[in-house]
Amino acid sequence: DQQVKQNSPSLSVQEGRISILNCDYTNSMFDYFLWYKKYPAEGPTFLISISSIKDKNEDGRFTVFLNKSAKHLSLHIVPSQPGDSAVYFCAARGGGADGLTFGKGTHLIIQP
Amino acid sequence: GAGVSQTPSNKVTEKGKYVELRCDPISGHTALYWYRQSLGQGPEFLIYFQGTGAADDSGLPNDRFFAVRPEGSVSTLKIQRTERGDSAVYLCASSRTRDSYNEQFFGPGTRLTVL
Numbered sequence: 001d002q003q004v005k006q007n008s009p010s011l012s013v014q015e016g017r018i019s020i021l022n023c024d025y026t027n028s029m030f031d032y033f034l035w036y037k038k039y040p041a042e043g044p045t046f047l048i049s050i051s052s053i054k055d056k057n058e059d060g061r062f063t064v065f066l067n068k069s070a071k072h073l074s075l076h077i078v079p080s081q082p083g084d085s086a087v088y089f090c091a092a093r094g095g096g097a098d099g100l101t102f103g104k105g106t107h108l109i110i111q112p
Numbered sequence: 113g114a115g116v117s118q119t120p121s122n123k124v125t126e127k128g129k130y131v132e133l134r135c136d137p138i139s140g141h142t143a144l145y146w147y148r149q150s151l152g153q154g155p156e157f158l159i160y161f162q163g164t165g166a167a168d169d170s171g172l173p174n175d176r177f178f179a180v181r182p183e184g185s186v187s188t189l190k191i192q193r194t195e196r197g198d199s200a201v202y203l204c205a206s207s208r209t210r211d212s213y214n215e216q217f218f219g220p221g222t223r224l225t226v227l
Contacts (some may be wrong), residue, residue, distance in 0.1 A: 004154075036218075043116070043203055043218030044155065089154050098168035099145050099157025100216065 003027045004092050006103035014111050019077040021106050023090030026071065030092040034100065035064060035075050038087045047088075048075070077108075085110045114138070116219035118204050124225045125194055133189040133222045137206030144187050145216065146179055147203040155203055161187060194226045 005024045013019045021035075031052045036044035050057040050064045050073070057064050063076045077084055087107050091100040117136040125131050137144050142163055147155035157171040161181045169179075176194075181187040191198055201221040208215055 006154075041220065043205070043220050045218070046216065091154075097157060097170060098160040099147065099171060100155070101157065102147075102154030104152065104154050 001026075002103070003030075003095065004090055004101050004103040006088075006090055006106050008106050009104070010107040010109065012109045012111055013080050015082060016079045019075075019080045019084065019108055019110070021075040021077075021088050021090075021108065023073045023075075023103055024071055025073075025092055027092070027095040027101075028071070029095040030101070032093040033064070033066060033073050034091045034093070035062075036089045036091060036102075038089060038105070044089055080108075080110045082110050082112065084108060116204055116206055116217050118202075118219040118222050120222060121220065122223045122225075124227065126227050127194060127196060129194050129226075131191050131194055131224065133191075133202050133224070135187045135189070135204030135206075135219060137185065137187070137204070138217055139185075141206035141208050141217075142184070143207045143209055143216075144181060145205040145207075146187070146189050147205065148200045149203060149221070150200045158189070191224075194224075196226050199224055199226045 003026050034049040035047040037047045038044045048059050048062045048064050050066050066073045087105045089105045090103040119134045144161040146158040149155045159179050160168040164184045176192045179189045201223050203221045205216045205218045
């Protein structure tokens with residue numbers, strides 16, 4: 001069973017607009033959440049994270065929101081740029097495992 | 113400085129053969145992780161090393177999979193009697209310590225194809 005779910009396989013956004021990527025989780029023991037960005041033929045690279053004791057973390061154009069009661073987090077990118085086109089993975093830490101638990105990813109396409 | 117490197121970048125083998133995949137972590141990183149990414153899926157945790165010891169191998173799918181890290185640096189993932197279902201990209205990641213949640217650096221992966 002998928003403990004971290006990204007229900008949108010792909011998302012297309014116009015350059016300059018806001019991109020919103022969503023992620024849901026089921027394991028209430030997760031205590032840390034991360035977003036990774038992945039280009040083809042490369043490994044995932046860390047983007048931004050949030051502890052379960054916070055509800056928002058911002059870093060430049062990237063903001064992550066956490067709603068613990070809904071077990072939902074989202075990544076906002078504003079303004080979206082062509083270089084943001086990539087696959088974005090939501091990941092969670094905790095729940096009894098030492099490694100990260102990843103979602104299936106969302107392919108973000110920024111259109112000019 | 114150098115990032116995490118993995119060799120080979122691609123490996124094609126026949127069903128039933130034995131393969132070894134190598135990971136060179138960032139120098140000084142004590143924590144090392146192996147993940148497997150199948151087509152259309154996110155990375156799936158396999159095993160975690162803290163120093164030389166496998167602290168958590170709960171993600172290894174069966175006893176055909178084994179990993180070592182004898183000197184606390186380079187790690188080798190070993191797969192015996194490969195099956196077509198083992199075809200995937202195998203990713204290695206390292207971090208300075210286990211608690212460096214947002215400092216897990218990934219290598220480019222080894223694409224394994226079992227014919």
